[in-house]
Amino acid sequence: xxxxxxxxxxxxxxxxxxxxxxxxxxxxxxxxxxxxxxxxxxxxxxxxxxxxxxxxxxxxxxxxxxxxxxxxxxxxxxxxxxxxxxxxxxxxxxxxxxxxxxxxxxxxxxxxxxxxxxxxxxxxxxxxxxxxxxxxxxxxxxxxxxxxxxxxxxxxxxxxxxxxxxxxxxxxxxxxxxxxxxxxxxxxxxxxxxxxxxxxxxxxxxxxxxxxxxxxxxxxxxxxxxxxxxxxxxxxxxxxxxxxxxxxxxxxxxxxxxxxxxxxxxxxxxxxxxxxxxxxxxxxxxxxxxxxxxxxxxxxxxxxxxxxxxxxxxxxxxxxxxxxxxxxxxxxxxxxxxxxxxxxxxxxxxxxxxxxxxxxxxxxxxxxxxxxxxxxxxxxxxxxxxxxxxxxxxxxxxxxxxxxxxxxxxxxxxxxxxxxxxxxxxxxxxxxxxxxxxxxxxxxxxxxxxxxxxxxxxxxxxxxxxxxxxxxxxxxxxxxxxxxxxxxxxxxxxx
RNA sequence: GGCCUCUUCGUCUAAUGGUUAGGACAGCGGCUUUUCAAGCCGUUAACAGGGGUUCAAUUCCCCUAGAGGCUACCA
Numbered sequence: 135x136x137x138x139x140x141x142x143x144x145x146x147x148x149x150x151x152x153x154x155x156x157x158x159x160x161x162x163x164x165x166x167x168x169x170x171x172x173x174x175x176x177x178x179x180x181x182x183x184x185x186x187x188x189x190x191x192x193x194x195x196x197x198x199x200x201x202x203x204x205x206x207x208x209x210x211x212x213x214x215x216x217x218x219x220x221x222x223x224x225x226x227x228x229x230x231x232x233x234x235x236x237x238x239x240x241x242x243x244x245x246x247x248x249x250x251x252x253x254x255x256x257x258x259x260x261x262x263x264x265x266x267x268x269x270x271x272x273x274x275x276x277x278x279x280x281x282x283x284x285x286x287x288x289x290x291x292x293x294x295x296x297x298x299x300x301x302x303x304x305x306x307x308x309x310x311x312x313x314x315x316x317x318x319x320x321x322x323x324x325x326x327x328x329x330x331x332x333x334x335x336x337x338x339x340x341x342x343x344x345x346x347x348x349x350x351x352x353x354x355x356x357x358x359x360x361x362x363x364x365x366x367x368x369x370x371x372x373x374x375x376x377x378x379x380x381x382x383x384x385x386x387x388x389x390x391x392x393x394x395x396x397x398x399x400x401x402x403x404x405x406x407x408x409x410x411x412x413x414x415x416x417x418x419x420x421x422x423x424x425x426x427x428x429x430x431x432x433x434x435x436x437x438x439x440x441x442x443x444x445x446x447x448x449x450x451x452x453x454x455x456x457x458x459x460x461x462x463x464x465x466x467x468x469x470x471x472x473x474x475x476x477x478x479x480x481x482x483x484x485x486x487x488x489x490x491x492x493x494x495x496x497x498x499x500x501x502x503x504x505x506x507x508x509x510x511x512x513x514x515x516x517x518x519x520x521x522x523x524x525x526x527x528x529x530x531x532x533x534x535x536x537x538x539x540x541x542x543x544x545x546x547x548x549x550x551x552x553x554x555x556x557x558x559x560x561x562x563x564x565x566x567x568x569x570x571x572x573x574x575x576x577x578x579x580x581x582x583x584x585x586x587x588x589x590x591x592x593x594x595x596x597x598x599x600x601x602x603x604x605x606x607x608x609x610x611x612x613x614x615x616x617x618x619x620x621x622x623x624x625x626x627x628x629x
Numbered sequence: 630g631g632c633c634u635c636u637u638c639g640u641c642u643a644a645u646g647g648u649u650a651g652g653a654c655a656g657c658g659g660c661u662u663u664u665c666a667a668g669c670c671g672u673u674a675a676c677a678g679g680g681g682u683u684c685a686a687u688u689c690c691c692c693u694a695g696a697g698g699c700u701a702c703c704a
Contacts, residue, residue: 261701329702337701363699420641424641425641429643430642431642431651450642451636453697455640463654466667470667505665583663585662589663
């Protein structure tokens with residue numbers, strides 16, 4: 135009953151889902167889906183000190199919002215409660231602690247690991263010394279030589295202890311990475327890592343490898359920061375006589391200065407981006423292309439397309455700077471290309487307190503759509519449209535050096551023209567084209583210029599020197615509001 | 630310091646032992662135009678450096694440099 139492709143995303147519930155983690159999760163999911171395999175969510179919570187209440191829910195909710203859904207493992211039910219699905223549970227690591235202990239014991243029994251009674255204080259001083267001497271900071275192996283009998287005695291004596299890996303001290307080890315091929319390490323430089331802590335909990339090295347084995351994980355796709363731990367992991371697999379999974383280490387996400395993506399310089403939580411209004415589909419699209427690209431000449435992909443095209447071996451080796459400008463551009467593209475209905479669904483709640491006229495609100499929102507980067511932008515963009523009275527002191531109603539009296543004349547003429555249009559014709563779809571034709575005809579008939587007529591009209595309608603064009607504004611505002619504004623501007627020009 | 634990894638326009642990237650080294654964001658210019666956006670068109674800009682291998686190297690190898698990761702009883 136083992137699938138050929140089983141992969142897992144295994145975050146720690148330390149607060150929120152990092153944007154880099156979202157990409158790791160996505161690549162795992164794309165890989166699984168592409169091969170018809172299984173994507174699993176496992177929670178690694180063996181560090182009790184860093185556990186954050188609600189951390190698991192946060193991770194699940196962020197993944198869910200982005201449509202990266204595990205088929206197996208930890209998830210949320212309809213009420214938001216944590217559940218586990220699948221045959222390989224439990225999927226919350228702290229619940230597997232007895233297995234981890236048993237595995238560790240087996241390692242000790244086969245002389246692949248040993249009990250260590252050294253105090254943290256001693257280790258600290260040891261490290262200091264080594265650092266000072268310019269040597270690598272490695273455990274000196276003091277407890278390696280302890281006989282099993284001695285160790286048992288001290289344990290019976292309730293001495294605090296850990297279990298360490300008994301790593302080879304010479305020779306080299308080769309590990310294979312799907313993205314980078316062979317990586318070689320010198321055993322002499324690899325520390326006898328702790329696998330069971332004083333508190334009895336396993337460390338990542340033991341817990342992850344054993345769980346990956348027990349869950350029949352075929353490919354471990356994780357961040358580049360794990361490369362240096364590869365020898366320890368390979369050692370554990372070999373110590374148990376297991377076949378290691380394939381490893382793929384993903385390049386890091388970077389700040390603009392090429393340091394590891396951090397809070398100091400960027401938002402790093404998926405929830406931050408979602409709260410700001412970035413569309414999940416745009417965020418996913420963006421993050422997918424940070425470190426991998428199916429063609430190189432296309433930017434917009436659906437989740438399904440990404441799944442079809444995903445190729446783990448083509449993932450880049452170097453880190454990728456998180457470029458907010460491109461995310462913004464992508465978000466704009468997504469906003470422009472969604473249906474009007476979807477757009478309004480997202481954006482209407484943001485201005486619902488501005489007017490009871492839903493049709494008017496919708497027209498306003500649609501009018502500014504091309505200017506929206508984030509949904510929240512509509513509030514400022516539609517601000518003047520919803521006002522009952524505009525303050526014309528802030529924008530010039532006259533075009534260039536145009537005299538006020540001329541602007542008044544032009545407004546008066548347009549006003550007369552508009553009086554004849556019915557309410558219904560004013561706001562019907564396509565009205566803007568009719569206005570454009572009629573008003574330009576008027577201008578032509580009178581022998582006026584476009585600028586000296588349209589500028590005053592537009593500013594009268596928008597209250598701003600920079601705004602959508604007057605024809606769109608007329609259609610959006612409707613007859614009453616338009617004529618009121620023109621009248622008000624006419625008045626303002628008299629002063 | 631040690632170990633490991635990485636290195637194509639400012640940024641995300643594509644491609645190739647022989648190309649005018651392609652696309653996108655940003656930038657710049659133009660068109661459109663009553664303004665600002667949007668849109669369309671155009672354009673600046675890259676193979677880190679040095680050695681090899683080869684008829685030929687951005688591509689393969691080595692060295693150097695730079696950047697990043699790890700160096701915990703965190704993951």
